[in-house]
Amino acid sequence: MDTVLKDAMVYLIAAGVLVPLFHRARIGAVVGFIAIGVLLGPHGLGRLAADVPLVRFITISSPQRVAPFGELGVIFLLFLLGLEFSAARLWALRREVFGAGALQVVLCAAPLAALLYLPFGHPGLALVVGLSLALSSTAVVTQLLVSEHRSLTAFGQLVIAVLLFQDLMVVPILLAVDLLGPQSGDVAWLALSALGKAAAAVVAILLAGRFVLAPLVALAASTGLRDLIMAITLVVVVGAAGLTHAAGLSAALGAFLAGMLLSETAYRHQIEIDLEPFKGLLIGVFFVTVGMSVDIAGVLPHAWLLVQVVAAVLVLKVAFTYAAVRLMGARRPVAAEASVLLAQTGEFALVVLGLLAARRLVDPAQMSTLVTAVVITLALTPLMARLGRRLGARLERADARDLEAPAAIVPLSGHVVIGGFGRVGRTVAAILARENVPFVAVDADPVRAAVERRAGRPVYFGDAGRLDLLERLGGDTASAFVVTLDAAGPAEGMAAAVRARWPKAAVVARARDAAHARRLAALGVSGVIPETVEASLQLAGRLLEALGLPEEVVSARIAEAREAERAKIAGGSGADGR
Known part of the structure; x- marks a missing residue:
C-alpha cells in the first residue's frame, strides 16, 4: 500500500x-x-533505484499496479x-x-x-x-x-x-x-x-x-x-x-x-x-x-x-x-x-x-x-x-482553385453580390431565394465554398475585397452588394473596393459593433447594421412584449431606438470624416 x-x-x-x-x-x-x-x-531513473536509495522516492516502482x-x-x-x-x-x-x-x-x-x-x-x-x-x-x-x-x-x-x-x-x-x-x-x-x-x-x-x-x-x-x-x-x-x-x-x-x-x-x-x-x-x-x-x-x-x-x-x-x-x-x-x-x-x-x-x-x-x-x-x-x-x-486550397469564379461567369443582371457566406450570408441568400432574387457569393473558406457549390449554390472561393473578382461576379450589373464578412478588415476592404469602382451602387453591411459601423459608414456604406445593437433591440422588444405593452407601441419604441442608433453612426462617421 x-x-x-x-x-x-x-x-x-x-x-x-x-x-x-x-x-x-x-x-x-x-x-x-x-x-x-x-x-x-x-527502465529510466528506476534503473538507479538499487544503487541510489533516494531515487526510489522519485520513480514509479510498480508499473503493473498502476x-x-x-x-x-x-x-x-x-x-x-x-x-x-x-x-x-x-x-x-x-x-x-x-x-x-x-x-x-x-x-x-x-x-x-x-x-x-x-x-x-x-x-x-x-x-x-x-x-x-x-x-x-x-x-x-x-x-x-x-x-x-x-x-x-x-x-x-x-x-x-x-x-x-x-x-x-x-x-x-x-x-x-x-x-x-x-x-x-x-x-x-x-x-x-x-x-x-x-x-x-x-x-x-x-x-x-x-x-x-x-x-x-x-x-x-x-x-x-x-x-x-x-x-x-x-x-x-x-x-x-x-x-x-x-x-x-x-x-x-x-x-x-x-x-x-x-x-x-x-x-x-x-x-x-x-x-x-x-x-x-x-x-x-x-x-x-x-x-x-x-x-x-x-x-x-x-x-x-x-x-x-x-x-x-x-x-x-x-x-x-x-x-x-x-x-x-x-x-x-x-x-x-x-x-x-x-x-x-x-x-x-x-x-x-x-x-x-x-x-x-x-x-x-x-x-x-x-x-x-x-x-x-x-x-x-x-x-x-x-x-x-x-x-x-x-x-x-488546391481544390479551391476550381472553386474560384471563372473569368467569364454566366451573365447576370439585377443580382445581389454577397461577400461572405457564413451564418449571416446564408440567411440573406435564403431570403433572396424565397423572393426569386438572383445572387452570387464569395467566401474565403474553401471548405465552405466547396460544400455550398455541391449543394448547388453559386458560392465561389476568393477574397471579397479583390476588385477583379467582384467584376467577375458581375459587379457592373449588380443591383446591390451585401457585406457579411466576420472580420472587420476584410469587410471594410470589400466596402472600399465597391465604393471605388461603383460609387452609386447600393451597399449594405453587417458590423460587429458601433465602432465598426462608423468606419463602414465613413466608407460610404448606406445601410450599416451593427450586430450588437440589433440584438439588443430585439431583446428589448421581447422584454416590452413580456411586460404587457401593445405590439404597436413596442414597434414604435424599437423603431425610435433604431433611428437614434443610426443617427449616432451617421454622426460618428461625419466626425471621423472631418
Missing part, C-alpha cells in the same frame, strides 16, 4: 510539473505523460465519446465502419506482414503482428478529437468509424495469437466459440441498455441523488467493459456501447459533467504506463533499425489508409488528414507483443524494438495530427 501511495504521489507531482512544461512548448499532454513514464519508469488505472481512463474516455453518439448515428456510419474500416485494416496489414516475414520467418506470426500494427490508438486519437471538439464533425465520425472496426478486430487477432501456440481441440470450434461469445456480449449490452440500463438511470434520477446516479453510471460503464473484455473484445468497445445506449436519455449531460474531471487524470495514467514500457538502454544499440521500423510503419499506414478512405469516396483533404492522424500504432499492439513474448514466439531483441517503435509512433501522434491538418488545409 505504501508503494502504491508513493507511486501515485510521484505521478501527480510529475504530471503537475512536466506536462505544463510540455504544453507550453506546444508538444502536448500525450507526449508529456509518455515522457513521465520513460523518465520515471523502471496499469489498471490507465486502462480505466481509456474506458471512461470511450464511454464519454459514446454519450455523444446514438444508435441511429452509429447505424448511419455502417458504411464507414465496415467499408473504410475493413479496407484500412486489410490494406495496411498486408504490406506490414510482408515486411515482417523476413525477420520472423513465419507467415502466421508476421500476419498477427502486421494486423496488430495496422490498428491505431483509440485512446490517443479520440482524446485529440474530443479536445479539439471535432468528434461530431464529418471528419471526426469517419475517423471514429475506422477505430470502431479496429476494435472489432481484437477478437480475430487474439484468436490468431492462440492458434500460433500449442493448441488442443478443434480449431474451427475454437474460432466459432470465440466469435459467438463476442456477438453474445454485444447483443447482451444492447438489450440491457434498452430494457434495463436506461430505466435504472431514470429511477436513480427520480430520487434527486447525484451520488446514486454516479454510482449506477459507474456500474454500467465497468459492467459493459468487463462483459466485452470477458468475451475477448476490447473493454473500450463495451464502454462505448454503454455510453451510446445512455446518449438518448435526459441525463447524459449530467453524467458528462460528473465524469469529465476523472477522465483526464486516468487517461494520463494510461500514457504513463505506455512510456514505462520503453527500455531506452535496450534499444540504443539498434537505434538505426528502430528508425527504419518507425518510418516504414508510418509511411505504409499513411499510404494505405489514404487509399482505403479514398476508395470509400472521401475527398482528398479528408483522406489525407485521416491517414496521417491514424498512422500511429495502437496500444493493442503492446498487448499482442506481450502475449507473443510470453509464449517465446518473438525474440527479445525484436520484442524490444517493436515495443519501442509502437510507443514512438504514439508519442508522435500530436505532431502527426498537426501535419495532417496542414496537409488537409493545403489540399483544400
